[in-house]
Amino acid sequence: MYHKLHIDTMRTKLEIIFITISFIFTLLLFTVIGSLFIIISPLDVIKSFFSYEMLYAMQLTITTSLISAALVMLFAIPTAYSLSRYSFPLKTIIRSILAIPMALPEIVLGIAILVLFSPSLLGEPLKKLGITIIFTTTGIIVAQFFVAIPYAIRILYSIFNYVNKRYEFVSRSLGYSEFETLKNVTFPLAKNGILAAGIVALARCIGTFAAVLFVAGGTYLKTETLSIALYLNLSFGNINMAITAGIILVLISFVAIVILEKYAKETYM
């Protein structure tokens, strides 16, 4: 008892200042996010939530995000694994290139994708194959994919580094092939990190705005994801709808964070 009391009274100045800053900042953030919840009445939120437009946006956001997050994982797992395990030419450069989109403003990524898939570049040849990217839901998936993949690669890369390759060596020496070893040893040991990467990718896909706006165009009830719905309604002055979209996005992020904290804390954070 005495010991504990002693420690409490012995807080250093630095400790006190830093802890206070943490508290002030947390309060600030909480107020910022919380303001969304108090500005309009719960009834308006519920009304907007069940409006046709909002349900459409939610359904579109969730469908496209699930597809893009799945695609992200499909590409990110082998990429991150090879970066972690194998040595190959240009590895350092490749790793840097893969990280660029994280530092790049989403809007730049959006315009770059728009240019790439414009008729003068890839747009025309793809159209002949029956694929249109620009101003379509496919475009939403493409935009979300590029925004989210560097985050997934980064998390998976560190988780694969964290799984000692000697586990794999032991498994191989006991008669299992590379694929069987991935399935039996590597993936089970990396599962929390893989889950974390999946959740972060999904959250990034759901929240993608500028890239989606540029590539898919923010078309009412066509390419209207939740963040686009927020933007469109705000510009039309439909505050209730805009804020409800914001609240839904906050709740989705909150759920993602809870899952991350619960399952993936140790390996990812």
Added chain:
Amino acid sequence: MFLEVQNLSVDLGEFHLKDVSLEMEKNEYLVVIGPTGSGKSVLLETIAGFYRPRYGKIYLQGSNITNLTPEKRGISIVYQDYMLFPNMSVFDNIAYGLKKKTDDRTIIENKVLDMAKVLKIGHLLDRDPETLSGGEKQRTAIARSLIVEPHLLLMDEPFSALDVNTQSYMTDLIKKAIEDYETTCIHVSHNFNDVWSLAEQVAVMKDGVILQRGIVTDVFSKPSYDFVADFVGVQNVFEGEVLGREKGVTSVKLKNGQTVYSSESYYSDSKKVMVAIRPENIIFSNETFISSVRNQINGTIDEIIQVGPVVWIEVKVGDITFKGMLTPSSCEKLGIKTGKEIYISFKSINVKIIDGEESYNSV
């Protein structure tokens, strides 16, 4: 030849192997010793197939396995930090390799139980590997590797993470397990106790090169490089036969008929042992003297070699030679010269007994 490694060169940047050649007979136990970073682990992992050599070939039982994938080699590996799969129980860890070979649950279960009995981990099979002690983890790892009856067992510093008491217990257990399963073994270590207690053959590695390879007694008594001498410490190593043990002292009769006394006990059934005395523990005198020193032997100075600040003196007693060291000033004081008669003395506590039938037989 059972295992033949020919001119193996590997470059992993930080670690490398240079032109390593190695031969092993079936059921041989080879300990590779060397300082950290000498390439011991890389050697094992290349033999196991995890790294592709730049040059060189590896033959196992006559067939070239250099380009074979690890899973097709029949070579198991045990690491210092055990590498037990944390997502499986002790039972499932041990059964892992077996499950690849057979689907028959009864066979798997029986084999795991037998193996667990040999390594005394039968009571741990349901446990989570993370709850085991270091020694238990290592026994599980060895069980997992041996159960698939590998052609070759590779052990990378298997005892280094264990405390001294556990180490000697493990040594005995593993010796027995390896004999039971008739396994050929390469064991990498920086610890000489592993060499004395397990090896028939030893190889000394430095900077990716095998400097010396041979029977333990030869390498330790006749190091062929300065580094080997420095690293293993030149030893006076002699064969002998235990006469008996009385009042805490073991008497060993050497080949030349000389009896030496050691405070160490011996455990082997065979009375054939080796004794080792470090040169720095040998005291030179012109006459006998009365003291607590148990061993006092009369001999003739055979050779005097000055190396830097130290003079190495070789004393012939019958047909064996003891090596000791002196400072030049002590040499002068004692009037050391070739052909002179001299007494060498050493305490029984400094006489190490190495009781290995295998080591003796292979000499």
